[in-house]
Amino acid sequence: MSSLRMHTMLVLTVLLCTLSSCQKIVSIDLNAAAPHMVIEGNITDQHDTATVVISKTGTYFSSSINVPPVSHAIVTITDDLGKSDTLKEAWNGTYQSPTLKGVTGKRYTLNVLSEGIAYSAVSYMPNKVLIDSLYSIQVQERNGGIGYDIYVMFKDPAESGNFYRIRPRVNSLPPDSINGARNFLYTDKLANGTEITERIGVRIHNGDRGTVNVGDTITVDLLSIDQATYDYYRTLQAIRSSDQSATALSPANPNTNLTNGSLGYFAAYAYDSRKIILK
Numbered sequence: 376m377s378s379l380r381m382h383t384m385l386v387l388t389v390l391l392c393t394l395s396s397c398q399k400i401v402s403i404d405l406n407a408a409a410p411h412m413v414i415e416g417n418i419t420d421q422h423d424t425a426t427v428v429i430s431k432t433g434t435y436f437s438s439s440i441n442v443p444p445v446s447h448a449i450v451t452i453t454d455d456l457g458k459s460d461t462l463k464e465a466w467n468g469t470y471q472s473p474t475l476k477g478v479t480g481k482r483y484t485l486n487v488l489s490e491g492i493a494y495s496a497v498s499y500m501p502n503k504v505l506i507d508s509l510y511s512i513q514v515q516e517r518n519g520g521i522g523y524d525i526y527v528m529f530k531d532p533a534e535s536g537n538f539y540r541i542r543p544r545v546n547s548l549p550p551d552s553i554n555g556a557r558n559f560l561y562t563d564k565l566a567n568g569t570e571i572t573e574r575i576g577v578r579i580h581n582g583d584r585g586t587v588n589v590g591d592t593i594t595v596d597l598l599s600i601d602q603a604t605y606d607y608y609r610t611l612q613a614i615r616s617s618d619q620s621a622t623a624l625s626p627a628n629p630n631t632n633l634t635n636g637s638l639g640y641f642a643a644y645a646y647d648s649r650k651i652i653l654k
Contacts, residue, residue, distance in 0.1 A: 413442065414494060414633055416485050416641040418452055418477045420503060425452060425460075425475040429468050429487065432638065444468025448489035455482040477643050479503055479599075485641040496633045496641035501537065501599040503645035504529055507570070509595055511651055516578065523587070523653055525575040527595055537563045538605035542596040542646075543575050545587050550596070553577055553587070557615075558608040591653050596646045603632040604642040 416427040429445040444467040452475060453459040462470035477483065479502045487494040508528040516522050531537055541559035542550050553575070561573060575595070578586045587593070611629040628638055 410443075412445065412487075412489065412492075412494060412635075412637040414485075414487055414496075414637050414639040414641065416452075416496070416639075418475060418483055418498075418500075418643045420477045420479055420500065420645040422476060425462065425472045425477075427452075427462055427470045427485065427487070427641075429470070429489065445489055448487055450488075451486045453484045453486070454478070455484075477645070479645045481643075483641075483643040487637075492635060494633055494635045494637045496631075498603060498632065498641050498643040499601040500643040500645055501601060502532070503647055504532065504537070504539070504597060504599050505647045506595070506597050506649045509649040509651050511593070511653060513654075514576075520579060522576060522578040525577065525593060525595065525651065526572055527575065527597065527649075528570060528572045529597055530570050531563045531566060531568055533568045535563060535567045536602070537567075538600050538602055540598040540600055540605070540608060540644075541573060541575065542598060543577075544594050544596075545577075545591050553593070558612045560605060560608055560612065562605065587653060589653055592650055593653060594648055594650050596648045598644045598646040600642060600644045603630075604640060604644065606630040607632070607640040607642075 410431040413430045413432060414427065418425040427450050429448055429450075430442040431445060432442060446464060446467050448464075448470070450462040450470040451459050452462065452472070460472050460475045462472045462475075465471045477500050479500050482497060482499045485496045485498075506527060506529050509525070511523045511525045514522050514524050525543070527541055529539075539561040541561070543553040543559070544550050545553055554577070559573065559575060561571065563571075577593075579588065607629050609630075610627075614627070614629060629640075631638060631640055633639055633641065
């Protein structure tokens with residue numbers, strides 16, 4: 376047998392082995408990651424109910440998108456003068472204090488004790504910035520439909536380092552009922568001390584989320600937030616708008632001001648509201 380023929384048979388043997396029984400099966404346990412605590416807390420300068428929602432992340436192969444609530448936690452909010460309020464569990468995983476009202480210029484600390492583990496976060500409540508003007512313009516969309524451009528005008532204070540979130544809602548629906556997947560975030564980094572005008576685009580109702588009808592009342596809240604809250608929503612927005620293809624890398628978690636590996640945020644903020652009727 377020639378050396379060339381022997382070499383050819385050797386190559387074919389190696390190839391067949393590679394394509395069949397010589398393959399090594401690698402098993403990856405995608406369901407092994409331990410669930411993380413998720414805490415979402417808010418306190419405002421209004422007579423809103425201070426609320427903290429606590430849950431846990433699910434597992435990779437979970438058949439439900441619902442996250443399990445965390446009950447029986449001890450939840451307190453304390454200001455920088457040491458005044459503390461313990462929130463009561465209104466329903467599973469949701470803790471509230473209807474009498475706790477924030478004061479601008481103060482720093483608030485959230486403490487959560489659950490399953491023997493303590494979590495905390497600190498948030499500063501900035502001074503309130505008022506909405507100067509709110510108006511709408513009806514526009515023709517490219518697909519022939521009708522929409523509205525809603526404009527919010529406000530004056531940024533002279534001091535730098537201000538952060539804002541604009542929260543629109545329609546009629547009596549919950550906050551973010553318009554364009555709920557998008558966070559309208561702004562900083563005075565490039566517009567310190569100036570009059571700021573921002574646009575919120577909405578569409579006439581066609582069955583989709585975020586659409587409106589003629590005659591609807593639109594409420595717009597201007598939230599004055601600290602940088603930690605701004606960073607949370609900014610990174611959350613980046614994750615939501617990232618490439619969702621099969622080849623995309625798994626996104627990181629949003630920035631958080633919470634300790635001990637918890638996900639979520641704690642925000643103390645002041646806000647002003649204006650209403651407008653679409654005509």
